[in-house]
Each structure stands twice: as structure tokens, then as C-alpha cells.
Amino acid sequence: MTLLLSSALVTPGFANDSANKSVVFTEKEMQTAAWIRDAARADNMSYKILESLTTEVGPRMAGSPGDARAVAWAEAKFKELGFDKVWKEPVTFPAWKRGVEKAEITAPFQQPLVITALGNTVATPDQGITAELVEFASLKEMMLAPSERIRGKIVFINHKMQSSNEYGLVVPGRSKGASEAARKGAVAIVIRSVGTDSHRFPHTGVMTYDADVAQIPAAAMSNSDADMVARMIKRGKPVSLKLEISASAAGSYTSYNVIGEMTGTELPNEYVLIGGHLDSWDLGTGAIDDGAGCAITMAAAEFIKRNGIKPKRSIRVVLFANEEQGLFGGKAYLAAHQTQISKIQAAAEADLGQGPVTKMASFVRAEALPLVKQMHTVLAPLGIEPGDNNAFPGPDMGDLRMAGAASFGLALKADDYFNLHHTPDDTFDKIEPARINQAATTYAVFAWMAAQAPISFGSGVELLKASK
Amino acid sequence: MTLLLSSALVTPGFANDSANKSVVFTEKEMQTAAWIRDAARADNMSYKILESLTTEVGPRMAGSPGDARAVAWAEAKFKELGFDKVWKEPVTFPAWKRGVEKAEITAPFQQPLVITALGNTVATPDQGITAELVEFASLKEMMLAPSERIRGKIVFINHKMQSSNEYGLVVPGRSKGASEAARKGAVAIVIRSVGTDSHRFPHTGVMTYDADVAQIPAAAMSNSDADMVARMIKRGKPVSLKLEISASAAGSYTSYNVIGEMTGTELPNEYVLIGGHLDSWDLGTGAIDDGAGCAITMAAAEFIKRNGIKPKRSIRVVLFANEEQGLFGGKAYLAAHQTQISKIQAAAEADLGQGPVTKMASFVRAEALPLVKQMHTVLAPLGIEPGDNNAFPGPDMGDLRMAGAASFGLALKADDYFNLHHTPDDTFDKIEPARINQAATTYAVFAWMAAQAPISFGSGVELLKASK
Ligand SMILES: [Zn+2]
Ligand SMILES: [Zn+2]
Ligand SMILES: [Zn+2]
Ligand SMILES: [Zn+2]
Numbered sequence: 001m002t003l004l005l006s007s008a009l010v011t012p013g014f015a016n017d018s019a020n021k022s023v024v025f026t027e028k029e030m031q032t033a034a035w036i037r038d039a040a041r042a043d044n045m046s047y048k049i050l051e052s053l054t055t056e057v058g059p060r061m062a063g064s065p066g067d068a069r070a071v072a073w074a075e076a077k078f079k080e081l082g083f084d085k086v087w088k089e090p091v092t093f094p095a096w097k098r099g100v101e102k103a104e105i106t107a108p109f110q111q112p113l114v115i116t117a118l119g120n121t122v123a124t125p126d127q128g129i130t131a132e133l134v135e136f137a138s139l140k141e142m143m144l145a146p147s148e149r150i151r152g153k154i155v156f157i158n159h160k161m162q163s164s165n166e167y168g169l170v171v172p173g174r175s176k177g178a179s180e181a182a183r184k185g186a187v188a189i190v191i192r193s194v195g196t197d198s199h200r201f202p203h204t205g206v207m208t209y210d211a212d213v214a215q216i217p218a219a220a221m222s223n224s225d226a227d228m229v230a231r232m233i234k235r236g237k238p239v240s241l242k243l244e245i246s247a248s249a250a251g252s253y254t255s256y257n258v259i260g261e262m263t264g265t266e267l268p269n270e271y272v273l274i275g276g277h278l279d280s281w282d283l284g285t286g287a288i289d290d291g292a293g294c295a296i297t298m299a300a301a302e303f304i305k306r307n308g309i310k311p312k313r314s315i316r317v318v319l320f321a322n323e324e325q326g327l328f329g330g331k332a333y334l335a336a337h338q339t340q341i342s343k344i345q346a347a348a349e350a351d352l353g354q355g356p357v358t359k360m361a362s363f364v365r366a367e368a369l370p371l372v373k374q375m376h377t378v379l380a381p382l383g384i385e386p387g388d389n390n391a392f393p394g395p396d397m398g399d400l401r402m403a404g405a406a407s408f409g410l411a412l413k414a415d416d417y418f419n420l421h422h423t424p425d426d427t428f429d430k431i432e433p434a435r436i437n438q439a440a441t442t443y444a445v446f447a448w449m450a451a452q453a454p455i456s457f458g459s460g461v462e463l464l465k466a467s468k
Numbered sequence: 469m470t471l472l473l474s475s476a477l478v479t480p481g482f483a484n485d486s487a488n489k490s491v492v493f494t495e496k497e498m499q500t501a502a503w504i505r506d507a508a509r510a511d512n513m514s515y516k517i518l519e520s521l522t523t524e525v526g527p528r529m530a531g532s533p534g535d536a537r538a539v540a541w542a543e544a545k546f547k548e549l550g551f552d553k554v555w556k557e558p559v560t561f562p563a564w565k566r567g568v569e570k571a572e573i574t575a576p577f578q579q580p581l582v583i584t585a586l587g588n589t590v591a592t593p594d595q596g597i598t599a600e601l602v603e604f605a606s607l608k609e610m611m612l613a614p615s616e617r618i619r620g621k622i623v624f625i626n627h628k629m630q631s632s633n634e635y636g637l638v639v640p641g642r643s644k645g646a647s648e649a650a651r652k653g654a655v656a657i658v659i660r661s662v663g664t665d666s667h668r669f670p671h672t673g674v675m676t677y678d679a680d681v682a683q684i685p686a687a688a689m690s691n692s693d694a695d696m697v698a699r700m701i702k703r704g705k706p707v708s709l710k711l712e713i714s715a716s717a718a719g720s721y722t723s724y725n726v727i728g729e730m731t732g733t734e735l736p737n738e739y740v741l742i743g744g745h746l747d748s749w750d751l752g753t754g755a756i757d758d759g760a761g762c763a764i765t766m767a768a769a770e771f772i773k774r775n776g777i778k779p780k781r782s783i784r785v786v787l788f789a790n791e792e793q794g795l796f797g798g799k800a801y802l803a804a805h806q807t808q809i810s811k812i813q814a815a816a817e818a819d820l821g822q823g824p825v826t827k828m829a830s831f832v833r834a835e836a837l838p839l840v841k842q843m844h845t846v847l848a849p850l851g852i853e854p855g856d857n858n859a860f861p862g863p864d865m866g867d868l869r870m871a872g873a874a875s876f877g878l879a880l881k882a883d884d885y886f887n888l889h890h891t892p893d894d895t896f897d898k899i900e901p902a903r904i905n906q907a908a909t910t911y912a913v914f915a916w917m918a919a920q921a922p923i924s925f926g927s928g929v930e931l932l933k934a935s936k
Contacts, residue, residue, distance in 0.1 A: 055577065058577070058580075058696075059580070110526075223897070
């Protein structure tokens, strides 16, 4: 394959960055990009990498023993895959430990519930908390209710997520519900899981406490249990819940963003930034969240390297530490690299499952839009629609974009993502080779073209202004 | 509705049982049966009854506190539904208690597994059992293997159930695997769950020990975990499992078959026997197994009563105790009624989920076959195919049939049954009103016509012989 491509690699003279001059990929570059698209479709490296991560590491909650094993795995895997440079950058955060998590309805009908503690929650007293449940259809409804209805009770936010588009709508009940409930005197909060499935799995996820109110325990029950509890409440008699949580803060922990780079030929200090987050929740093995994102982007860079199609700029794959509990890896990356935002040719994270990619949005200066159009021409046969020029590159790269990094949004199809998200059911057997491979192929084409582009995609204040 | 039917209820003179004379349902009886079929389709009593059982009782493993609550619920519900007679018959069995159940792979890659103890298993020592796994594709393959491969190890039976037809093929690994493994020196057994889903739920179920070998602990892991463990084993290095089970025998327990009867007008001592089993496994709330069977048959009889369409014979609904751990309720029923097998006009249990009914088989004497044909004529518009005359009436009625009770097999569609069977996911939210209502409608038509039939469907040695 390397030989086959050698002619394509005789690139024309490097076109210097020149404003207001229409610059485009050469015909040979377009052919190389199309070759990557077609050849990578028959590859299965992303599937293999994810198989390795989920089998050899499995759950890797930030700050847990699995976190350290995942960092070691990532370093070794980058090296095994032939990345030119492999290194780690420290990420320090407060760790949180899961413990016992049990709940049962004690009256009027005794029944155990399937629940999980929300990340960052405090514990209940050892004997648990037993109190009457008070149900609300949403966080908003709870916030409008008088404190008298809530004081001394356990708030039950029964907000059903109807489709994958509703994550943003429903998730505040998980992330902010405890403090809002505490403000009205609640002794604990349990929510309907934020997820689209109807299985008896609870969905975990992070929550945070406001500084000005009491910290009360927070847990999520499965959708099946929420249905049942709602049926009990409908009968009109008081429904009591006993909640036992022994989670705890576990001190400061230092993990790592693990980074692998394929060095560019002409502008090695400029780079295309791709990646996912290496940490996962602990209930499953983090296959779709976000082993898939790690595997897709590692495989994309590896495919380019393996086939000897070196682009001008470098391709950097960052596996971010602790995304789940507060974007700590992304923040650490920004802090370590904020004086070099202009070195980032384009940033794009994969963190919405196994693919396929359905749309490509950009966030580049106007002069680069013809190049984006050419990139889309190559990708369109994969079923990818064109997007706008106001892309969001993903959670760990969001702050980079706000700091002016050129970005791409390679939208992953998420129709089934929130069935599995943050549950025990997020395991490798859910991965379909054709889906993840389409995503890896897309990232390979994107990364190579962005790294090979004749001009910078822009950065900084100028880019932020222009995009308004 | 009662008024509407009053004309149909003016039945012609009772046709006495007369061998070799072709006896058929009258036109009015056929009209009444068709009316039941059409009117019951708009009913939703079975759905309501199941909602009540799963919400107000939930898990009801034989011998657990839920068992007693279920018995109380059933008695009260029969009365509430207007059954003419409601009573209980004692069923005594050895109880078994679930305790801690934990497993993790300790080498070469540390990962927790999602497992459950199999019903009736002994415990591990407090510190657990840690040993190398030895994998077999089936119980049969394990039985053919030399003891040297197995001695001192934990047997892993990785037999994947591919479709709902394979339950009988795969389940011996669960029920008999422990003793067969112990015979070859294994220290424990873990099986791939017997189920067709690919979720991270373990499927429990009963196992038994042979008297002549050591009793070793037995557990099942989810299909997702079995996939993962198999991937680890494929890497060729020894894979070690740590298993902790604290289940225990819990002495003798007396539960009850709970029985409700609608009394017949002319032959009240003869009866159509329908029902399901009241006990469930403890992981879910026993919606499809077998709350559905209880609800379907209770609703069928209740519909007939509510509409004043009294048949000649009685309709008896039996909710059997402890089917799951060894058909104890069915055996007790046979023991209590074995001298009156001839009083059973027809027996049919519902224990394969929420419906719909797809086929009707019979086990009746030849003279009654024209009546069966008429019954099928009424039921055919519900999508029910005719079956043979060698029906099996269901697990708790199997021994009655072997003792010569006329039987019907109303086959329930089980395509998704073994996704949920014996898992935490067996909950009410999986029930579709149209499906369960079709089954209740079918049972209502069947029960009424069988109870109204002009002749006996036969019984005893004569019936058993004739069916050969
Ligand atoms: Zn994620
Ligand atoms: Zn996540
Ligand atoms: Zn059953
Ligand atoms: Zn069962």
C-alpha cells in the first residue's frame, strides 16, 4: 500500500498562507484522501483497539485503580501502533469512590429498587435515610414548588428522556438537582435515570453541589423502577424510600492525558488534534463512552502512519483524563497549551459513541472554507452531510475552541447511545464493526486533509470574531 | 353487556355424554363464544391485574417474604374480582436464600463481572473461591473432557442460546452442570446466562445437585460478561476467577396454591383448570414470568363472570406456588386432587410470557375433536393456528396430564421471552396491553367453551392410550 501511494505523495510546492487567495487541495491530494476513505473502509483497527481496551482494562473511573491501568494501556498501545511520539501530561483532580448503593420502597409496598449513586454524591448516614418521596415531572417543576411540599422529604425527579436529543434538557436534574432540592429542605434526591432505554439499569453520571446549601445524597434509579415508583405514587398514599449510599470523596489524584503523535513533514509543530476521553464510568466497561472515541481516533492516525501517507502537519491524538467528573483532562490540556492555540490546525473529539459520522461542521476562517468544501466532497460518499461553520469540537476541546482553536464537529449518530450511556450495559458486545469503522475512516480522512491543508484554518480572536 | 347476551344464555337442553355420536356446540353457543372473543379484545383487565401484582408485590421468590405477600395479594384479588370461591392449598418445600454474589476476573486482567447465584446453590467459603477458568462450549463438551483438564478449576460453560427454541438445549448446563463438573473435580461452575439477550443482566434459575458428588457453587454471568471472559481466554494465558457466594438453604417453608373458582351451572364439580405460577425469581418483579400467566387466566375467568355468561362446568384458576424451584405447587395440586382427575374437563397453564397465543393444541378423546375444531374456528381470527392432539398444558399441569387429565396447549409467542426471563429486567414496563389482552381473550374463549362443552373431553388411561 505504501508503494501504491508513492506517486500521490509527491506533493506540489507548499502553498503559503495567503489571505484572500482561493487555495485548494491539489488533485493528487484529493486522490490520496479518496484512497484513504476507500481503503480504510476495509480496515478494522478501531474495533481491535476497542476490543483491547474493554477486555484488558474495562472500567476505568477517574481516580480508580482502573484509571492507572488505562493510562498504562494507552501508553503501550500508542507505542505498539507505531506513533512517533508518545507522552503523558498530568491531570490532578479530587477523586470520588463508589460504595454501597441500595434503595427500597418501604411503604406502602415493600420493593427493592435498582439504583446507583451519582458521581460526587455524599453518603447517607450508615443506617440510611428513610423518608417520604415527593415526585416532580422535572427539575423546573421542583424549583417552582413551595418548600413546604419538599422539606424533610426525598425528592423524586421523574423526568423521562424521550429521545437522544433531550440529554441537555433532562440532565440538569442529575447535575444540579441535589442542591436545588436541598435549598427547599429535601433530605436526599433520587432521579429517573437520564437515558432512553427501558431496561432495569440505572444510569450514573456526575453531579455537583452548590457551595451555599447542604450537601444531600443523590442517586438515580432505572427507568423501569421509576415507572414502578410512579405507579405506586399514583395510588395516592404516601410512598417511603430508604436510601443507603456509602460513597465518599477520596482525596486528590493525579492521572494523565495520554498523547500519541504522528509527526508532520513540513510543519511538525502545527497539529491536527483528535481524541476521546480515556476515563469511563465504572458500571460498564466504557465501550461506547468513550472507548469508542479513543479507538476511532487512534485508529485514524495509525491508518495514515501504517500506509506511509505523511501529511505536512502532525496529527496528535489525546486521550483525555477524567472527562466524566468535570472535564479535568480538557482543562489541563488547555492550561498546558494555551499559549500555542495557533498551532492547532483543527480540533475534533469523538465522544458520542461508535458512529457512524453523519455530519461535518467546521469552525475555520473564511479563506479555508473552500478546503472544508473539498473535505466534504471526499467524505460525502460515507453518508456525511455538510454542516455550518460554527462547530463544537467535543467536551474536552470545548475550552480550546472558546480560546480560538479552529475546530470541526464530526457528529456521531447517537440514536441508541443513551440506551447504554453510563450503565453496566456499556460493553463491547454492543459495538458494530461497520459503524465504528466508518467513524475511524472519517477521522482518518479529516485528519489527513486538515494536516495536509495548504493554509492554516485560522485561530484566535480573529477566528472568533469572524465566526460571529 | 349482560343484557345483550341474555338471549345467548338460553342454552338448549343439555346434551348428555354419548360416545360415537358427533356432538357439537350449538349455534347460540358459537355466537356467545364469538361475542366473548370480540368483546374481551376491548378489555384490559389482565393488564390491570399484572400492574397490581408487580407494583404492590413485586419479587416473590418461593419462601421469601414476597411469597407470603403474593399469597395475600392473590386471595384478596380473587375476592375483589368476584370469584365465587377462593381458597388456598398448602405447598411445602425447602427454601433457599440468596446472599452476596460477586465475581471478578483476577488475572490476567482484573475486571468485575455481573453474575448471579443459581437457585439452590451452596455458598463459597467466606473468602471466596479463586481458581483458573476452564471453558467449554456446552455441558456435553465438558462431560466428554478428561478430568485432568477440570480438576481444581472453575468450569465455565459458554453455551450461547441463539433463539427461544434453544432453551431445552442449553438449560441442562444450568440445571445439571454443577454435579457433572464436580464429578470431574471442579471447585465451582459459572455458566453463560441461559437467555437470548445481549444485555449485562445475569439470568438466574434453579439447579440441582446429584446425591453422589460434592456440592460446588454455581453461578451465571451475563451474556456481555461471557463474551468478555471468552475474549480473555482466547488470548491464551490462564484466566483466574474469584467467586463469592453466600447463598444458603433456609429450612422448610409452607406456601400456598391460591385458587379462585367461578362455579358452573350444571356440572359444578367438573372444571376447566387454568392458571399460572405465582412465585417469581427475585431479580425482577416477575412480570412476564409468570405474573402474566396469573393475570391472563384470572382476567379470562373474571371476564366471563362479569358478563354473566355462566357455563355448565366451573372454571378454576390456580396460581401455583414455587414453580421455579421444582414444580412444588403443581406436584401438591396433583397430590391433593389425584383421585379426581376425571373432574378436570381441560387443563391449560400460561407460563411463557405475555402473549399473544399463536397456536392451540389439544389432548382430548376422539369424540371431542369436533368440539376442538369449533373452538379453533372461534379463535382463528385472533391469529391462532390449529395444533395437534398431543398437547402439553404447562409445567405445573404436566403431571396432571401424565395422570390422564384432558389438556390444552395454548402456545404463547416467546420470541422475546428469553431476553427478560429470570433477569432484573422482567418488569411491568415490558408488557404491551394488546399482547396480554389477546392472551386473556383466548383463555376466556377457551375456558368458556371447554366449560360449556356438551360432552367430557375424556380422562385417565383411556385418554392416554387413545393419544398414543
Ligand atoms: Zn463521554
Ligand atoms: Zn459520559
Ligand atoms: Zn415460569
Ligand atoms: Zn421461570
